[in-house]
Amino acid sequence: MSKLKLKTETKCQHTDTIDQLMPEGCIHYSKKLCASCNAFIGWNKSPKTLEEKDRRTKLISDLKELNLSSFERSFVTSIDTVMHLTPKQDEVWKRICDKYNKM
Numbered sequence: 001m002s003k004l005k006l007k008t009e010t011k012c013q014h015t016d017t018i019d020q021l022m023p024e025g026c027i028h029y030s031k032k033l034c035a036s037c038n039a040f041i042g043w044n045k046s047p048k049t050l051e052e053k054d055r056r057t058k059l060i061s062d063l064k065e066l067n068l069s070s071f072e073r074s075f076v077t078s079i080d081t082v083m084h085l086t087p088k089q090d091e092v093w094k095r096i097c098d099k100y101n102k103m
């Protein structure tokens with residue numbers, strides 16, 4: 001019983017949630033709160049982030065069909081599951097897309 005306690009303690013027992021938009025400029029898009037007691041449940045991904053991720057996933061599968069260098073192949077594989085690219089990753093990603101006329 002005591003082992004499970006930590007995990008259940010942070011969550012309320014309600015099931016209804018509401019989304020609350022975060023102010024502009026915040027790195028999070030919106031947060032999920034309990035509709036009954038306002039407990040914080042988690043962060044929501046913005047539609048834009050999800051769209052970009054979706055688009056990138058499709059491009060990555062396209063790119064993998066091509067004759068990529070081993071660096072390019074391991075790079076696109078490594079960012080396949082990443083939601084936000086770092087500026088450095090973004091730079092490399094754009095370069096690869098450019099080279100293969102994707103984007």
Ligand SMILES: [Zn+2]
Nearest residue numbers: 012014034037
């Ligand atoms: Zn609650």
